[in-house]
Amino acid sequence: MEKRKFDVAIIGAGGAGMRAALQLSTAGYKVAVLSKVFPTRSHTVAAQGGITAALGNVTEDNWLWHMYDTVKGSDYLGDQDAIEYMCRMGPQVVYEMEHFGLPFSRLENGKIYQRPFGGQSRNFGGDQATRTCAAADRTGHAMLHTLYQRNIQAKTHFFVEFLAIDLVRDAEGRVQGVVALDMEKGEPLLVEARATLLATGGAGRIFQASTNAFINTGDGLGMASRAGIPLEDMEFWQFHPTGVMGAGVLISEGVRGEGGYLVNGAGERFMERYAPHARDLAGRDVVARAIAIEIHEGRGCGPRKDHVLLKLDHIGKDEILDKLPGIREIALKFAHVDPLEAPIPVVPTAHYMMGGIPTRYRGQVVVPARTGPEEAVPGLYAIGECACVSVHGANRLGGNSLLDLLVFGQAAAEHIVEFLKENPTSPPIRKEGPDLALARLARWERREGSERVADVYRDMQGIMQSHCGVFRRAEVLKEGIVKLEEARQRLDRAAIGDHSKVFNTARVEALELENLMEVAFATIRSAAARTESRGAHARDDYPERDDKNWLKHTLAHGDGTIDYKPVRLKPLSVPSFPPKTRTY
């Protein structure tokens, strides 16, 4: 097997991976970034709404208010040390991107344009704040292109169209790199590194209705899980309130930020009933659940009463085309309506994974060990959507994810620099180091099989959608676990028809499905175990939040067992925000 040696291997070239890479390459380290797609086609490119930071360009603001909103938004499950760190660093990382050349939209006075987003308040729960910085409706695209250009200048080494298969570890569990599949050649490559950083993004494709691109298959989570690392808080998935009915394509919250609102089958502006103060700009979980209740109770729209409508025509043609330019094309193409004249049919759609690989706020991956619940795995880091640091807790606020990518991309890079200084060399890789990865590749060479990957894929998505969606209940979840177990067994019996080497998409999809399966199991098992409702996890049979028993993080192991660890309620320097009832 071909082998390459670097100081750091970064898996994933989205906003998180490229932010970290830039820092490390600039510091003079030899950095490899692996990506299964061309870097600027990473999912970060889809982020339209913007990045949240308390710049105070439109309304007076303060990072502590941002912190309060984030803690409250997380339904108090977020770790307050990590949240403090993120909100405090917000303005700095945004100005840094401005300096790198990210073309932000501008206010008349020349400052960075900011728009109001759901869950943002002034003065600890007071009036709406205006905190999300935007580059028109293409913030993610602008961020990714800026970071890519900078990385090229900094001589980051990109391995494009390389699919990471599994981590390579020594006998003590230290991570020493990764085995990847060179998709063009169809051959494995061993990338040896003193530090390995997972930045593989989300896994929204476990659900049938998802706003996520097809590449969001949770590969990093699968790799971590197979390396014996539990997955944290996987029951918490954000359902975006406004995915286009049928297609999943997202209608940005920016639409509601600019004055759009939701109506039910009776033409009622129902959010006034659920969140009298914030209305359509309440937290996403609140709005998604409100829509689900309206539909569930027969107040949906259309002949099947299976969606609600997002109305924006009153905003005015010029304003829509100017402030929300992409929205019209999406509505025309996927909903077949012109939003300048008619409302858009929408449903809650799986959007963001709050859980992930457990990390501390400087990016180190941590696992329970004899010494405590959070012992660092030497040489392994995770950032971005694949990580659970946990700043989003039970529910993420819009615009906080792009912020998370930059803040923890930088923080992890800084910690890696220290780690590399303390570990100038790494022990040689054992002969059996790459075995886990090679066995996975060999498995799909098998020609005999009674099942098709595409069928299992579709069925898994259907099971997750109907058994682990917006509304959850014990019997339904339990039945889902049984069905998912059957699907997993079918995957064991599956084979692919195509055994060619070059760009064998069938093989890639099979490998991706194995990862999705790990994620789906962790999700549904964690959801069945948590008998309370908190943030995005809504149990029909346990409708209340239960701080006495459940103010703790879930850790789902690959073998099916579940552990818990405490929430970090103590911030770094400011007083804690104690749990309160969450109203908007």
Add this chain to the structure above:
Amino acid sequence: MSAIRWRSRRGMLELDIVLAKFLDRHETRLSEDEVKAYLGLLEYPDAELWDIITGKGEPEEAEEALLELIRMN
């Protein structure tokens, strides 16, 4: 040949859907020139490709016929 399948995997779900539909219908019938033109289209950044498909961007002349097929999906 599967390179065109894989490179049709994008960062934007909008493109995933439109391109997958296009390939499902036309992949086996594309001429060599059309495959070349299609691979060329895939080189555009996601946002630009989406603009081109929705009629806002400025594609090359050689890409127009192919775009018509993609837009029909």
